[in-house]
Amino acid sequence: MIIGLTLILAAQLLGEALARATGVPVPGPVIGMALLLVFLVVRDRYARVAAKILPPPLVNGQLEGAGRGLLANLSLMFVPAGAGIVGRLDVLAVHGAALAVIVVVSTLTTLAATALTFVWVSRWMRSGEGA
């Protein structure tokens, strides 16, 4: 578990460093996600070499187990920031109910537009294949 966690943290660290160095508007952890993805692709492409040189926890599924454990509790990790927001709700109160209405309406519109576009394009492509 420690080795898996070390790899995940190292990917994040490298991601943060790249984000800072290049100034791209992508969070460091997202770049870390891409780096970890590259690691997984390369590891499985050269599985035999990887099994020989990498520590066993990185190739026997323990790494994936550590990742699954983190993702299963993603909800938990928003609690500290969320509890801080409760104390700052006064900044919303200044602007009245308008902001709450805007947030709800805009979020619903965005959800619907995104999902419908996805479904339509995917259906359109499938019908194109059939023709």
Added chain:
Amino acid sequence: MTGDFAVWVYLSRTPLLWLTVTLVAYVVADRIATATNRNPLANPVLVAIALTAAVLEVTRTPYATYFEGAQFVHFLLGPATVALAFPLYEYRATVLRALAPMLAALVVGSVVALSSALTLGHLFGVPREVIVSLAPKSVTTGVAMGIAQTLGGDPTLAAVIVMLTGMTGGILVTPLMNLLRIRDMRARGFAAGLAAHGVGTARAFQVDVVAGAFAGIALGLNAFLTAMLAPIAVSFLR
């Protein structure tokens, strides 16, 4: 009495107490969610935040003291974001097949998120610096605060709005998708991650792993696209 008080004064200043409070609040919230068959209204993030905030309010604990303990949980957000690579890799064949619908949904969703917030803000007569803080509301907190700041908005207000958007999306995504009769888990997850960033992604993972994988991709891509589009969109404001 004074003895009890001394114990409280000691414990309330250690990270242990507030870390435990955070975890207990989450465990309780998660039990409630399970007991209600994962009803969207019993969103564990929302319930756990409400419980924690109530404890802080009753004990009159400053947020800085609370965060001393809670930071250990908060820190894990970064590694968890990195770990999104695992479902993405596991379902890479599914993801690669959906490349075109994903890109189309990304562009449409990102533009709708920005333009709807700006248009509604304009209609409601919201002041410019507040509208600017509204613009990046669907993007993960760190990036949204950065965008709001560069465009002359208020980063704190942006963070509050981002969290509110996440809650709204996390609670409403399931009923809305059922209403629209969208059963494609890829589409549902992608929409949740795009519109409601990490909180939407957390909800998606509770429902379905494929939905979670697509939510994670949407979260990352939208952070990038919104950062590009927000300055252009805001320039339309007068």
